[in-house]
Every structure is written in C-alpha cells, then in structure tokens.
Amino acid sequence: xxxxxxxxxxxxxxxxxxxxxxxxxxxxxxxxxxxxxxxxxxxxxxxxxxxxxxxxxxxxxxxxxxxxxxxxxxxxxxxxxxxxxxxxxxxxxxxxxxxxxxxxxxxxxxxxxxxxxxxxxxxxxxxxxxxxxxxxxxxxxxxxxxxxxxxxxxxxxxxxxxxxxxxxxxxxxxxxxxxxxxxxxxxxxxxxxxxxxxxxxxxxxxxxxxxxxxxxxxxxxxxxxxxxxxxxxxxxxxxxxxxxxxxxxxxxxxxxxxxxxxxxxxxxxxxxxxxxx
Amino acid sequence: xxxxxxxxxxxxxxxxxxxxxxxxxxxxxxxxxxxxxxxxxxxxxxxxxxxxxxxxxxxxxxxxxxxxxxxxxxxxxxxxxxxxxxxxxxxxxxxxxxxxxxxxxxxxxxxxxxxxxxxxxxxx
Numbered sequence: 001x002x003x004x005x006x007x008x009x010x011x012x013x014x015x016x017x018x019x020x021x022x023x024x025x026x027x028x029x030x031x032x033x034x035x036x037x038x039x040x041x042x043x044x045x046x047x048x049x050x051x052x053x054x055x056x057x058x059x060x061x062x063x064x065x066x067x068x069x070x071x072x073x074x075x076x077x078x079x080x081x082x083x084x085x086x087x088x089x090x091x092x093x094x095x096x097x098x099x100x101x102x103x104x105x106x107x108x109x110x111x112x113x114x115x116x117x118x119x120x121x122x123x124x125x126x127x128x129x130x131x132x133x134x135x136x137x138x139x140x141x142x143x144x145x146x147x148x149x150x151x152x153x154x155x156x157x158x159x160x161x162x163x164x165x166x167x168x169x170x171x172x173x174x175x176x177x178x179x180x181x182x183x184x185x186x187x188x189x190x191x192x193x194x195x196x197x198x199x200x201x202x203x204x205x206x207x208x209x210x211x212x213x214x215x216x217x218x219x220x221x222x223x224x225x226x227x228x229x230x231x232x233x234x235x236x237x238x239x240x241x242x243x244x245x246x247x248x249x250x251x252x253x254x255x256x257x258x259x260x261x262x263x264x265x266x267x268x269x270x271x272x273x274x275x276x277x
Numbered sequence: 278x279x280x281x282x283x284x285x286x287x288x289x290x291x292x293x294x295x296x297x298x299x300x301x302x303x304x305x306x307x308x309x310x311x312x313x314x315x316x317x318x319x320x321x322x323x324x325x326x327x328x329x330x331x332x333x334x335x336x337x338x339x340x341x342x343x344x345x346x347x348x349x350x351x352x353x354x355x356x357x358x359x360x361x362x363x364x365x366x367x368x369x370x371x372x373x374x375x376x377x378x379x380x381x382x383x384x385x386x387x388x389x390x391x392x393x394x395x396x397x398x399x400x401x
Contacts, residue, residue, distance in 0.1 A: 006359045070358035071287055078293035084360070096289060170360040 018028070035051070047176040061220075067106060068221050068234065072100040110235040114220065117242035125247075127270065130155045130198050133192040137167065137200070141174040142191055147181070149174075152190030152203065158270035159198045161247055169243040170200055172236045173175075173263045178205035188262075193269055202262035208244035218251065240265065279394050280304045282323040284314035284340065285356070286332050290379075294327065295382050298390070311335020318344050321391055323351060325393055327386075329374070330357040330364070345372035352393035356381070 079093045116122050133152050141149045170189075179186045181204030187201040209217060216240045221234040237251070240263070244251045249267035281303045281347040291307045298305045306323070308314035311332040318326050318340070326344075330337035341353060344361050354375040368376050382387040 070379040072288065074358070075289040075293070076286070078290065078297070078383055082293055082297045100289070148326045268297045 007135060014214055018043060020146050033200040043210050063113060064221050065107075065121060067201050069104060069189065072104050075100045079126070107235070110239060112273070114235060114242055117239075117246050122246050123165060125160050125162050126164070128153040128159050128161045128163050130157050130159060130191050130193050130200070132162070133166070134189070135176075137170050138189050140167065141187070141202075144171070144174055145178045148186045150186050150188050152188045152201075153192055155191040155193040155198060157193030157198060159247075160270055161267060162243075165243045166267075169240045169265055170202065172240050173265070176236060176263070177202050177261075180206040182206050184258075195269065198219075198267045199264050200267075201262055203260060203262040207256045208259045209253065209261050211256055214253055214255065217253075239265075278302060278304050278323040280306070280319050280322060281325045281390065282314065283307045284311070284318075284326060284332060284337065285329040286310060287329070290329075293383070294386075297387065302389055309333070311337065311340050315340045315343055318349060318351065320346060321349075324352045324397070325390060326351055327390075328353050328355050330355060330368070338367065341368070341371045341396075342372060352397055353390060354386075354393065356386075390397070 024031050076097050079096050083090065131154050134151070138149060139152055174187070174189070181187050185205040187205075188201075190199075190201050190203070192199045218237045220238040241251050244267065246264050247267045249265060252264040252266055253261065254264070255261035281298055282307055283291055283294050283298075285294065285307065286311075291309070294304050295307055305306060305349060308317050312334045314328065314332065314337075315325070317323065326339045328334050330339060332340070337355065337357075338397040342353070344351075344353070353372065355373040356377050356379060357364060357368070365376050366379045374393055377386060377389065392401060
C-alpha cells in the first residue's frame, strides 16, 4: 500500500516535471518561431514595402508633373487658338509660346536633376574652401541683378563638395531672394564654419514666409499661400534641398512674416566627412 | 452685354481668356487672387465667374463656398489643372455649375459660358 502510494507520488512528480519541461520547451519554441517569423517577414516584406513606397512616390511625381504641365499647355493652346492676322500680335504670341516651351523644358530638366539626386554618382565631390567659395558666389549673385548684394560674413575652412552643384544651389537661393526681396532693399550673402559645420546663406528683406508654409515650400511645385505664380517650374527649393542632402547636409530657413527670409545650406565641414558622397 | 469675372492668377491664362471673351462680346474683369475674386463676386456686378482653383490668398473652393454661403447664385465655372474625379466632385458639390480641366479649347469654354448665361437668362 505504502509502496504503491510512493510510486504514485513519484510518477505525479515526474509527470509535473515533464509537463513543466514540455511547457517551457513549447514556449521557447513558440518564441523562437515568432522571432524567426518576425525576422523573415521583415526581410521579405521590407523590400516589398520599400518598392511599394517607391511606386507611390513615382505616381505622386507623375501626378505633380501632369498637373504642372497643364498650365503652360493651357497658355500655348489658348494663345494659338485666338491668334489673329495682326503681325504684332503674331510676334507676341510666338514669344509667349516660345517662353512657355522653355518653361516646360526647364521643368523637365529640373525633374531629371531631382530624380538623379538620389542616385550614386550625382556629385563630383572634391575639397572646397568656404571663404573662396563665398567670394565666388557673391560675384555670381551680383551678376544676376542690378540689386545691391552685401557680404554678411565669410567663413574659413574646408568642405568636401561638388563645387558646381553647390554653386547651383546657392544661386537658386539668390534668384529666389531677388524675386521675393523688397524692391530697392539690399540682399545679403554670407558663410561661417562652426562646430564641424559649414553654413552658406542668402538673406532678403522680403515679405517673409508664413509659419504654415515653411515646411511646404521645399516640396516640389509648392509656393507660398500669398505668392504669385512662380517664374520657374516651382522646383527650385526642392533642388536646393536635394543638393544639400546629397552632401549629407540640410537647408535651414529662418523667417517671419514681414521680416524677410534667410535660407542656409548647412554641410559637414571636411573633418566630419569620412567618405565623399 | 454679360459681365464675366475671371479669377485666374496665371497672367498668360487670364490674358487669353480676357482677350477671347472680349472679342466674343463680353465685358471682363480679372481678379488675380482669391480675396480679390470673392470681393468682386460679392459686389453683384458680374453675371458669371470663371474660377481657377489654385489661387493665392484664398483657394478657389473657399471662394466658392463663401460665395454660396452669402446666397450668391451667379453661375460659376471652375477651371483647374487637376483632372482627378475627387476635385471635380468637390467642385460640383461645393456649388460650381460646371467644371473644365486645363488645357481646354477656348471654343468649348465659350459654348459653356453661353449655355450657363442662357440658363440664368443673362444678356449674351
């Protein structure tokens, strides 16, 4: 009787131990399976998700381009439809059509540049001295317009940059400043190198940019709520941002309504750059 | 002679609309932003509004909504570069009488303008 009871207790203890071990093993297996599924799903789904996002971006781009091309097409079609026999009117219409075709061509070129900015080989980077670049940019800005350009500061130091692309970015900011700065007011250009970063900026005394527009204006084809239609394709600031980001940098905007705007291209100073883009 | 208000911020689009409508016997006025368009439309001096949607200062849909909110019943033809069905429906639900997608044929626009004016009994 005693032996039988002891044997039963022993079997129950073994059974409990077995169940506990089996439960723990099952839990561990489930956890392992869950982790493996998580990793596998991530590896499989992440590229699919990235491909889906890229396709969405492509569709958005096509929508934007279609939308923006409709305006010059409307101008061309409308002016041609109403073209009369007057020689002066004909000359004027030809000039308008030609200008609109140039605008469409600029848009296509700028879109190609934006598309290329995410690809390897976009930049031909080399060492650039910030002070020398600043004087060069100032001379180019002065050649843009009759307006008075003033030098605000000159930084000293090196960056690794594509000289041509960076010049293109700052000249785009200079053109924007000319367009939006208050008539008769001075425009400012400057640079600084500080805390491992090089800053190149353009400042105007225009109407400034409303808080609500400050992020949006960097989007392609965007413009401020109160502004007139853009002279260009509406891609200027998107291009400036793309060039800055290709250099591992960024564009900063300081502005207030009625207080002008200062756009700054911020790039890593040479000591911070481990490898060229 | 019907009076047409053209709310359009692209000067060259406004220019050919203005030229073509005047040549067709209408009196025209151009408003280059949403605020100016709404103010002019509320003045009661116009028989029809050609309304671009993407306007500085005030979006075309807002102009339309405020106009209808003020019980102004003048016909409104929306002109837009967007060809999405959502925008079309939003425009028509918002009180637009017609909708044209850019680029449009001027002759077609003219026909629609005349149709809307005939429907409201305005002089042509």
